[in-house]
Amino acid sequence: MFKELKPALSMLILMTILTGILYPALVTGLAHLLFPEESAGSLLRVNGQVVGSTLIGQPFSDPRYFWGRPSATAPMPYNAAASGGSNLGPMNPALKEAVEARISTLKASDPAQKQPIPVELVTASGSGLDPHLSPAAVLWQAPRVARVRGLSEQAVRELIERHTSGRTFGLLGEPRVNILTLNLALDQHRLQLSRL
Amino acid sequence: MTTNGILQLVLYLSVLLLLAWPLGLYMASIYGKQQPSGLRWVLPVERSIYRLCGIREDEEMSWTRYAAALLVFNLAGLLAVYWLQRFQAGLPFNPQGMANVTPDLSFNTAVSFASNTNWQAYGGETTLSYLTQMLGLTVQNFLSAATGMAVLAALMRAFTRKEASGIGNFWVDLVRSTLYVLLPLSLVLSLLLVSQGVVQTFAPSQNVSLLQPVHYEQPATAPDGQPLKDAQGQPVLEKQTAREQTVALGPAASQVAIKQLGTNGGGFFNVNSAHPLENPTPLSNFLELLAILLIPAALCITFGRLVGDVRQGGAILAAMTIVFVALLALCVWSEQSGNPLFERLGVATQASDHSPGGNMEGKESRFGIVNSALWATATTAASNGSVNAMHDSFTPLGGLVPMWMIQLGEVIFGGVGSGLYGMIVFALVGVFVSGLMIGRTPEYLGKKVEAFEMKMAAMVILTPCVAVLLGTAVAVVSEAGRAGIANPGIHGFSEILYAFSSAGNNNGSAFGGLTVNTPFYNILLGIAMLLARYWVIVPVLAIAGSLASKKSIPPSAGTLPTHTPLFVILLIGTVIVVGALTFLPALALGPIVEHVQMINGQ
Known part of the structure; x- marks a missing residue:
């Protein structure tokens, strides 16, 4: 169990950056560029x-x-x-x-x-x-x-x-x-x- | 059913099955460690993730180590979501100033998202900050889906190995599922959804002035925040006038895309995909519906390809599709037939090109009956659980369909990965039963099915059933459980049964009237979700480990072929018999009695 702790924590941090920050940020940026009206509601x-x-x-x-x-x-x-x-x-x-x-x-x-x-x-x-x-x-x-x-x-x-x-x-x-x-x-x- | 209704359903199924084929083959190449030609540039990213985490990508894991890595990783994710909610008030990206979430609700939501259930005891736009939604929920939407796909990848691999000790590497399966499947599909889908009007912004809620001011009454409160009561103990109502409407916005599209693709289903807004800013048009509805079943359907093809005979996957896909179509027809028919009450009151309920007719309570005008019933069936066939109509207000039989679909164990398409590994376990049971009938050692895809596999399979199939029935029983006999009921009579029982079916099979949809944001339900349903997820994953991995260590025996004259229509029938029979034997008594006390009452006009 403990052997997996380091990969688990570093994986969670990397994946959080990738799917929780970069991905929504990229979608937001592209959405504003391509569909300014729709993305704003x-x-x-x-x-x-x-x-x-x-x-x-x-x-x-x-x-x-x-x-x-x-x-x-x-x-x-x-x-x-x-x-x-x-x-x-x-x-x-x-x-x-x-x-x-x-x-x-x-x-x-x-x-x-x-x-x-x-x-x-x-x-x-x-x-x-x-x-x-x-x-x-x-x-x-x-x-x-x-x-x-x-x-x-x-x-x-x-x-x-x-x-x-x-x-x-x-x-x-x-x-x-x-x-x-x-x-x-x-x-x-x-x-x-x-x-x- | 109207002609247009039938056409819509046929179109949906055709496009789904057509897309499942290429995606299934593509995913086979991903788990077969081939690099897709268009995505070679991702390889350095993938390698650097392994390097940063200290992972050797060619290292094989035994099933116990695979399970340990998975459990530690899921626990870490669960704790992250828990603490994000507990501290969200002081963290950035909280434009509406949401308060910290209570411990029991935080626990429930954290379990719910880590286990791919996405049960909503919280109300999106009224409880969670943008940061919690993004760093907590969106991340778990990806990772819980990738976890399910990784378990399936290990099980599929086990069939192809001969006397091997390893079943693959959890980290590699997790990363490749995310990087090559979930992320690219989500990116494309989220932009398509924005084009239809799904909101994607970091701006706070927007105040708009109403065209016509609205007068309403709400309970008055004393200066100390307590509700005022009059001499009879009735709450005092005060008249209010609203001239403005506050429109909740947010980065919804990016989360909606992965919530559908990853069979997660937790809504950005409280009413989920019924909300016009999550699902604004018939086209966005069609795309989201496709996304719900796309990966689970495609994984059947992946399975066939990886075990070297696409027909094997085709047989499983056929079994799923047949059950799906049968229950779909029942749901559409029941909702279109509607509630006899409306006809008694003289309301027009006939479907036409100008009106959807039927039972429109809790349904949106743009979706009408057909798309609401289709969604209810698809979202519960898959362990998705997003809704575009309120299941609590469905007719009794229309509500029975999603409930029973969940109770079948989420194997009719099912969750990404989890649906197919559940179905493969049913296939093992199917060949075992038929092996007993003809007196031969049962085997599936060249692997002997023996006592150990059957013990594990029994655990996989029975754990959710126990969680559902025991949980329902506890809630029905306890004061705290009955306190949450919204609808009087039999329907109240259905609400509780639905809640535990949903949590105990990691679906996440609800008969939404039930008040579940209480310590009682948050904790009990949280435990049901944990059991249904991890007490199934661990035995499935044990089966994978056991199968991988076996010899592969060539098919002989005594082998039951598992790609034939006969096997499809056998597989459907196994699923239905288990589902019917376990749940018919409970269903008879709920939706079935209610249906009889309704048609008798009581």
Whole structure:
């Protein structure tokens, strides 16, 4: 055992330098050089001010905005300093209560909308930071947003269309809409209209 | 299952198996001491490492010396991670001012990373400094993976030796696994991941102003930090408004790459690969999924090549793939069928091109059902344990798949090195059992399988089972164990069973609701992880030593061929019978009962 002590300790130190310092440093250097935006967290700037990350969702409850996935982070929803899911089991009464509460909030937000609510709108995301929502769940909210903002539903649908990404290579993942950039676009849309 | 879903799964498996072939042959050359032509410039680096450490690279080690070197080295790594956490507050690269970690959590995390489990009792962005993540966790991600590969290299070598006393040199196997396999692959993968948006920066967290301020309630605290209670003893809630969001950043990509390639799985962030900054797009998800199973699959080819008959490795790879596909289908079907509760409440759960449908609780929109179920199956087939969806919120049968996959002993692909050496032990048991049936001395790849190998094999197979079942039993009957349960009813039992399955097989994934950052769980699960890792490695090395010292006998008419479909079935049968006999009673008390309750709408 003792014969192996010296090689073990020197190996640990060398490997720590190699894989714990040189490797992350090299990746960081190359990442900044090749992908400056992505490596910094895909931050979104409006007039020089950081207003979010395109990859991190934000909480919305105002009817003027599209709402994203319910978030189970604590103490506030979409807490990007402490990610987390609900971890509620399928039979947990708390899951039933949470889903029922979300359904009634959604129905109250647009009593005229008679289509069934897509499941993504009433279930918490895994990270609590999900920036996306399925096109079906966004379209479900389109009449409400159009009405509150005084826009035609057609205009809102076109905006949604522009912010929808399909499956990668037409195959991988799920089609999705980025809620933060969509809502930012809605606000800018209003600015453009007011300038006319 | 949707057509698109099937296409995604077929594409994944095809690319995986296509890439496993060349990588497997490449790794065979690495362990065969050949220098890959593109990496000749690494040779001086490799030599100087040996020189600095006082290692003679041509020195052969007996299995006991090999094991001693491995244990001393792993212990040193474990202690380093422990002390890094205990002192992190005063050390540099701690922009968020993280406090020192408690002794029990430090022990748990140190064991977890040294043993290639990467169980997360800590919450990445809320507990650990950048320095601890890099010098502690990232380093162990490499070294624990390289340790597993070294053990496998020794075992593979043992089949090719005749009446030899040595099984190779641990230091050489460790260094070559790191320098020629893990580091180059991680470098390429981490840059690919950054291109997709995985964060890689030393900058501190970023405050951003919210588009819409958010109102929320949180428990009020008195000036002395104690939570305030009202007259009824209920916590007092105070209204808060947040106008800003703090986005945790960090050098994630470099760690995510090796955590997937090395079947480690410990997340940079709390929710692991469900976090959009660890796994932002369907493409990053595909690449990370490939990385999870790539090396374990490729090592089967390496094995075949080194023992001189690639078909031998192909048979093992086939057995792994068949079990994988069967359980994958069950998981995808169960998650897509969803939770009947949602339908009763009138929610739309049909899958279409506009909505993933199914059971979306705990799942991310960009991955939907198919990629979440695929990930859950792959990460538990391998001893990876990273998650891109919350297993605790899976349907009962959808959650049974990852749990049973772990309980099978992490041999369906399994951990890098550890999966295949576990599977080779099952193969030894398989030929032994069939040898008994036909009344001949069992032999595998020209080596007689005798009592000593079987005793060691029994230890390899039974140690994790004992750790899982005993640990679960202790937790279920003790107050401290039940205190951690998050979900009421049967699901609470499943949470505990999953935790000990995960620790007792070095997987690392969890039914995350269980509160495990308590001295009880930190210590008990830490012990389970140690047993599952080292009480398996030492007997495997003993088998290697014993096989290397044997003569090699040419196959005769009485030899059971081990590259045929018959052997594939035999191998699958051995794995499934052991897994089913050991764990079906426990599973029946957990996910199976819960499934029956769910479909009956109770």
